[in-house]
Amino acid sequence: MKSTLNILKIFCTLLVVSVGLSFFEKLYKVIHYVFYGGRKIKVFKLEIPVSWNDEYYYFLSLVALVLMGYVMFLLVEFRKVIFNFSKNSVFTKENSDRLRKVGKGLIIYGIIILCFTTVLGLIIEGDSILSSSSDPAYSSGYIFGYTVGASINKVLPIFVVALFVQFISFIVGKGNVLKEENDLTI
Amino acid sequence: MRKLKILKSLIDFIFIVYSFMVPFLAIGIPLIFFVTEQGSFKIMGLDFNVGTSIISKVFVAIFLLVYVLVYNAIYKFRVVLTEFVRTKMFSEKVITNLKGTGNLLLISGVLMIVARIGLKLTTTSTINFDFGIGAHYLSICFGLFFLVLSEVFRVSKELKQENDLTI
Numbered sequence: 001m002k003s004t005l006n007i008l009k010i011f012c013t014l015l016v017v018s019v020g021l022s023f024f025e026k027l028y029k030v031i032h033y034v035f036y037g038g039r040k041i042k043v044f045k046l047e048i049p050v051s052w053n054d055e056y057y058y059f060l061s062l063v064a065l066v067l068m069g070y071v072m073f074l075l076v077e078f079r080k081v082i083f084n085f086s087k088n089s090v091f092t093k094e095n096s097d098r099l100r101k102v103g104k105g106l107i108i109y110g111i112i113i114l115c116f117t118t119v120l121g122l123i124i125e126g127d128s129i130l131s132s133s134s135d136p137a138y139s140s141g142y143i144f145g146y147t148v149g150a151s152i153n154k155v156l157p158i159f160v161v162a163l164f165v166q167f168i169s170f171i172v173g174k175g176n177v178l179k180e181e182n183d184l185t186i
Numbered sequence: 187m188r189k190l191k192i193l194k195s196l197i198d199f200i201f202i203v204y205s206f207m208v209p210f211l212a213i214g215i216p217l218i219f220f221v222t223e224q225g226s227f228k229i230m231g232l233d234f235n236v237g238t239s240i241i242s243k244v245f246v247a248i249f250l251l252v253y254v255l256v257y258n259a260i261y262k263f264r265v266v267l268t269e270f271v272r273t274k275m276f277s278e279k280v281i282t283n284l285k286g287t288g289n290l291l292l293i294s295g296v297l298m299i300v301a302r303i304g305l306k307l308t309t310t311s312t313i314n315f316d317f318g319i320g321a322h323y324l325s326i327c328f329g330l331f332f333l334v335l336s337e338v339f340r341v342s343k344e345l346k347q348e349n350d351l352t353i
Contacts, residue, residue: 001337008330015327082334090338091345156196161328163193168335171275175342182349 103166288332
């Protein structure tokens with residue numbers, strides 16, 4: 001278990017570092033755009049149309065950056081739990097609370113991503129297809145179904161991980177009660 | 187426990203969707219070796235140009251094999267969740283299947299990296315490593331996490347047995 005935990009610790013640290021690097025890369029690109037112009041970065045994996053006002057782009061970039069920062073915070077919390085595991089303190093209230101926080105955080109993150117990708121997808125991709133379509137009623141139904149499906153596909157793994165982490169927090173909490181009971185028995 | 191039922195439903199859904207894909211994979215993996223034309227395709231958001239050489243075909247087959255391994259991992263995870271729903275938290279079945287899921291995810295992550303590097307090398311003659319947030323990287327992380335969890339559950343099982351035996 002020790003060696004597995006040590007590798008997991010390294011991977012968790014690398015994950016935090018890579019999210020951090022990608023956060024600063026995006027931040028740099030947004031700041032670069034503010035001062036020097038150029039190409040807009042993809043927000044929520046969607047290309048922002050050139051015709052859109054810059055204010056919308058700044059707002060969406062800010063939301064994406066805040067969400068990225070939030071994910072980084074959740075990863076740091078998860079990393080702390082893994083570090084606690086390696087110190088042989090598994091069934092503690094602290095770990096249970098941290099894992100619950102990570103689970104809840106991921107659910108919030110998933111919901112926000114789902115809302116933004118659905119709405120933006122409908123506006124950005126819907127506009128371009130509807131304007132060139134000969135049957136708008138048929139196309140709008142297709143676009144709605146496609147966008148909602150694609151958005152759910154993106155966030156489904158996040159919800160699965162979030163619910164699983166929350167369940168593990170429940171198990172760790174139960175284990176903590178068992179351990180306390182065991183320690184109190186003479 | 188309500189959340190557990192939601193999680194079980196989500197995993198069931200993913201499992202059913204994957205089940206439709208597996209027969210095509212079973213046919214597709216051997217079929218790759220009989221394809222004589224060059225082609226390009228997209229897997230996990232990556233574009234690949236498949237050459238006619240046997241090595242590039244082997245790497246594509248590895249990539250498709252990863253899907254079968256992930257399907258197996260989902261199946262094992264589903265078994266674990268079924269046990270949880272039956273409130274058998276610390277059974278041997280849970281520990282074995284968690285370990286199996288972890289190992290499968292770990293192997294798929296490593297195979298994904300190998301296939302990706304191999305395909306790039308054979309088609310574009312370049313090697314590049316990235317430690318970004320990719321499917322391969324997350325797969326390794328989750329594999330390790332599942333292995334740790336199997337150990338945690340083993341410890342919990344012993345703890346529970348000790349507790350139950352105490353008068």
